[in-house]
Amino acid sequence: MKRSSSLVMYTVLILSAMSVSVRGLAYGSVASDVLAGYQQSGAQPPDPERARVMWTEKYPDDNGKNTRSCASCHTENLRAAGKHVRTNKAIEPLAPSINRERLTDANKIEKWFKRNCKWTFGRECSAQEKSDFLSYILTQ
Amino acid sequence: MKRAYWFSMIAAVPLLTLGSLSFGDDDDDGVLKFWKKQPGIAPVINPLYKEECGSCHFAYQPGWLPEQSWRDMMSNLDSHFGDNAEVNPANHQAILDYLVNNSADKSDHRRSKKIMQSLGSLTAPQRITETGYFKHEHDEIPDSLVEKNDKVASLSHCNACHQDAEQGSFSEGNIKIPGHGKWDD
Numbered sequence: 353m354k355r356s357s358s359l360v361m362y363t364v365l366i367l368s369a370m371s372v373s374v375r376g377l378a379y380g381s382v383a384s385d386v387l388a389g390y391q392q393s394g395a396q397p398p399d400p401e402r403a404r405v406m407w408t409e410k411y412p413d414d415n416g417k418n419t420r421s422c423a424s425c426h427t428e429n430l431r432a433a434g435k436h437v438r439t440n441k442a443i444e445p446l447a448p449s450i451n452r453e454r455l456t457d458a459n460k461i462e463k464w465f466k467r468n469c470k471w472t473f474g475r476e477c478s479a480q481e482k483s484d485f486l487s488y489i490l491t492q
Numbered sequence: 493m494k495r496a497y498w499f500s501m502i503a504a505v506p507l508l509t510l511g512s513l514s515f516g517d518d519d520d521d522g523v524l525k526f527w528k529k530q531p532g533i534a535p536v537i538n539p540l541y542k543e544e545c546g547s548c549h550f551a552y553q554p555g556w557l558p559e560q561s562w563r564d565m566m567s568n569l570d571s572h573f574g575d576n577a578e579v580n581p582a583n584h585q586a587i588l589d590y591l592v593n594n595s596a597d598k599s600d601h602r603r604s605k606k607i608m609q610s611l612g613s614l615t616a617p618q619r620i621t622e623t624g625y626f627k628h629e630h631d632e633i634p635d636s637l638v639e640k641n642d643k644v645a646s647l648s649h650c651n652a653c654h655q656d657a658e659q660g661s662f663s664e665g666n667i668k669i670p671g672h673g674k675w676d677d
Contacts, residue, residue: 414574438575439549440649463580470576 383455383490386462390483398487406481407488411473420472430492447492455489531660532603538590544579545587550650552620553660554594555604560616562591603662621647633675643670 387398408428410418425443426434431450434443448454455461465485469477477485533555536542542551554562566588569577579587596604603625610624611617620626630647638644644652651657653675655666667675 436548438573440645440652441547441549459580467576467578470570470578 382458383461383486386455386458387483387486390479390486393479395479395483398483400484400488400491403481403484403488406484422468422472424472430489446489448490449492455486461486530601531656532662533601533660534594534599534604535658535660538587540583541587541590544583545577548575548577549648550657552650554591555596555599555601555660556607556620557595557617557623558597558608558611558615559592559595561618562588562595564616565618566591601660619648637669637672641669641671 391397407422409421411420413419424437426446431445431447433445435441436443444453445451446454465477465482469475469481533553536546536551536553541554545551557565565572566584569579569584596607599605606625607620607623610626610628612624614622614624617623621630626647638647650662653667653669654662655668656662664675669675
């Protein structure tokens, strides 16, 4: 009886350890594939520090006042929840260390870079900028 | 066994009748709370629409606006009320199809019909808040509870006050204004 229950325990432990490592690999590999893609399109190796500075830089809103930044919606703390500046809709934390769903879907990464770079900077981001931002978010 | 069956059938008749009664204009649920009637507006069932549109704002039910409104809106997503809301071409078509197939002019839900009746010369409003029906329903609510209330901020934030907005139910009994409480006019 005792033996069989400890066997079950071991199996559970091994299985859960496996699922954790598979999940870790999953988000790691999607993000690294995307990063590799940026380098193929001409980006230099990513610089998370550059993205950290750009995160809070302010850009013009519709009235020409410099009020917009990434932090407008995501806040300055990527591990905290944000809020859509216009609609008040809650935004889950961006940091993969807090929110495991983040950076696990290449299409979503591109979709949000496109929408949010256009809103914040008034243009699409370059491969270099996306590479920098992605590497910055990954460290959070 | 048979007896119990017949008894339950007989008992169901008055219950059904009561359930379909409703007092006044604003109740979705009828007299009996536990007997849910068709919601005032058809709830959103399309997962792609929920994901693509509902990640930035309340996923407004397509039954709030007529077909042409949705067509116009979907052709201007790069400048969507001051935001960029572009979606990829395949998703764009799928979302447009969903909106058009479920627009207010095609719905038999009560509030969609009311919206259509209230349009007048507005053929393709871009905001639900512009429609006569919406204005009429919200005309007694003071600014202090909406625009000047940080937790609401705008009449566009349906679910800030309508507790069952996602389910398509906007009945007066389910309104709770943050910082104010239940709304009763």
